[in-house]
Amino acid sequence: MHVLILNGSPSKNRGATYGVLEHFIQGLNDGGAEVELVNVASLNVSPCRGCFTCWTTTPGKCVQRDDMDDLIDKMDQTDIVVLATPVYVDGMTSQLKIIIDRAIPLSNGKVELVEGHCRHPSRSGRKDGKIALVSVCGFAELDNFDALITHVKAISKNEHRNYIGAILRPYAWAFQEADRIGVKIDDIIQALVDAGKQLATTGEFKEETLETISREVIPPEMVAKIISMQFQ
Numbered sequence: 070m071h072v073l074i075l076n077g078s079p080s081k082n083r084g085a086t087y088g089v090l091e092h093f094i095q096g097l098n099d100g101g102a103e104v105e106l107v108n109v110a111s112l113n114v115s116p117c118r119g120c121f122t123c124w125t126t127t128p129g130k131c132v133q134r135d136d137m138d139d140l141i142d143k144m145d146q147t148d149i150v151v152l153a154t155p156v157y158v159d160g161m162t163s164q165l166k167i168i169i170d171r172a173i174p175l176s177n178g179k180v181e182l183v184e185g186h187c188r189h190p191s192r193s194g195r196k197d198g199k200i201a202l203v204s205v206c207g208f209a210e211l212d213n214f215d216a217l218i219t220h221v222k223a224i225s226k227n228e229h230r231n232y233i234g235a236i237l238r239p240y241a242w243a244f245q246e247a248d249r250i251g252v253k254i255d256d257i258i259q260a261l262v263d264a265g266k267q268l269a270t271t272g273e274f275k276e277e278t279l280e281t282i283s284r285e286v287i288p289p290e291m292v293a294k295i296i297s298m299q300f301q
């Protein structure tokens with residue numbers, strides 16, 4: 070099982086997103102998956118120009134020559150795409166969104182109705198792929214992920230991959246602060262490893278594992294207080 074993780078955090082391997090990913094990746098490796106992590110902020114990928122040349126003159130090929138040339142084939146061929154991103158203004162980072170937009174050559178320009186909804190068919194015809202979401206945010210409430218989850222579910226349908234669920238960690242900065250603020254997060258770390266192992270071995274997540282990952286660590290009032298102190 071090949072897993073391609075697209076980390077959209079501009080903080081790359083130093084950020085809170087990676088702080089979650091590193092345990093998840095350990096579990097994927099333990100479960101025998103072949104894992105490839107791409108920090109998209111390190112790539113040279115320009116935004117989509119909206120010219121549709123990839124659907125007309127050069128079907129399946131973008132006019133722009135950049136790092137997307139290699140990445141798009143990996144996105145097509147991998148068994149599982151993991152979209153990893155911090156919540157930025159209720160969505161994914163712009164770095165990751167550029168990658169999603171530039172993946173449209175994987176679809177065909179013509180439109181067909183799938184379950185009564187307009188879709189562009191997959192150029193390769195693959196239908197067995199999957200997408201998972203890994204996300205962190207600054208605030209306390211799980212509803213901070215709602216818009217992003219809706220978006221990623223829609224992306225999954227457009228890319229003809231099955232959405233398999235989300236690893237969500239609010240106030241992920243508390244991981245780095247755990248000792249200083251006196252909280253225990255060992256069960257969350259273990260659940261992240263377990264989630265990786267579950268994905269590698271069954272292609273799914275267990276609901277109770279996802280709940281442990283997202284559980285309350287400190288009350289929302291304390292989250293608000295700690296964030297406010299940081300920006301005084």
Ligand SMILES: Cc1cc2nc3c(=O)[nH]c(=O)nc-3n(C[C@H](O)[C@H](O)[C@H](O)COP(=O)(O)O)c2cc1C
Nearest residue numbers: 078080084085086155156157158159206207208213
């Ligand atoms: C431009 C920007 C927008 C943000 N928007 C939100 C938001 O809408 N909701 C939220 O809970 N956190 C928001 N955050 C906080 C980040 O999600 C949080 O700091 C996250 O841990 C950063 O992950 P990273 O260290 O991997 O970059 C935002 C941060 C930035 C820089």
